[in-house]
Amino acid sequence: MDHQLLVFMKVVEKANFSHAAKELHMTQPAVSQSIQILEKKYDTQLLERNNKRVALTKAGEIVYYHGKEIVSLYNRMNELIYELLEKAEGQIAVGASYTFGEYVLPKILASLKKKYPLIKPKITIDNTAEICEMVANQQMDIGIVEGNVDRQKIIITETIAKDYMYIITGKNHPFTKKKEITVKDLANEMWIVREDGSGTREATEKLFKMLNFRPGQLMECGSTQIIKEAVEAGLGISLLSRWAIKKEEQLKSLCLLNVHGLPLERDFSIIIRNSKFQTKATQLFIETLRNDHNHINNNAHT
Incomplete structure (x- = not known):
């Protein structure tokens, strides 16, 4: 991974050089130097600085947006390689719309934990449109939503329950x-x-x-x-x-x-990005959803 890119993203997320330096275990001058190297590389200013906070320029927004995708792809690559040699474990980013996330997903997570205790789901609850966007942008490994799903070219859908x-x-x-x-x-x-x-x-x-x-x-x-x-x-x-x-x-x-x-x-649907690679944790989570499919449907009316 590009070290300067990681430093830049941390500064953006903390909106402060000193806070970013503390979390990265670096000195503040070293953080500033990393940002300067990155700005020199692209020959443009990425951050607007003042005494209290930093803000993204238009170029900075582009670097940060794509940087998140790069980090996500890098982490996914490491997980896939690791899982070829070891058992499934680690984090899986799951996004769910409010109805499924608040009233159905907890039962699925309990089932997952019982079967695969080393898998650690990280849950985000938002509306359907936002979850679809996060899955499409690789900020989520999998989403469960209700209603219509846009961006059909890059998202695969599968109905899981009524x-x-x-x-x-x-x-x-x-x-x-x-x-x-x-x-x-x-x-x-x-x-x-x-x-x-x-x-x-x-x-x-x-x-x-x-x-x-x-x-x-x-x-x-x-x-x-x-x-x-x-x-x-x-x-x-x-x-x-x-x-x-x-x-x-x-x-x-x-x-x-x-x-x-x-x-x-209406349908509850699984959504995933259109890719031939999935982590083992993602595959097992989807398998758990499918296995609990009948239980979900049988309890929907009662």
């Missing part, structure tokens, strides 16, 4: 006493929805299109937990995965509405 989504209300909402919920009822209600880029928001938009209405009132939230609490408080209604509301349903603090055409079905 998800079922219901319109939910708080236990004291007037809808819980109605025998029939009309489209007009739904259109006139406050809808509490996830942000754009979320698989749950994509499913909600699909529901609006399917039932041919557009709510007059939308409240956008970046967290499923906040949505559940808002619905419990009587602020409105929402469309969420059955996985996300199991506890609240058991406690009867949230109710499922009986609406024609529901539940809405």
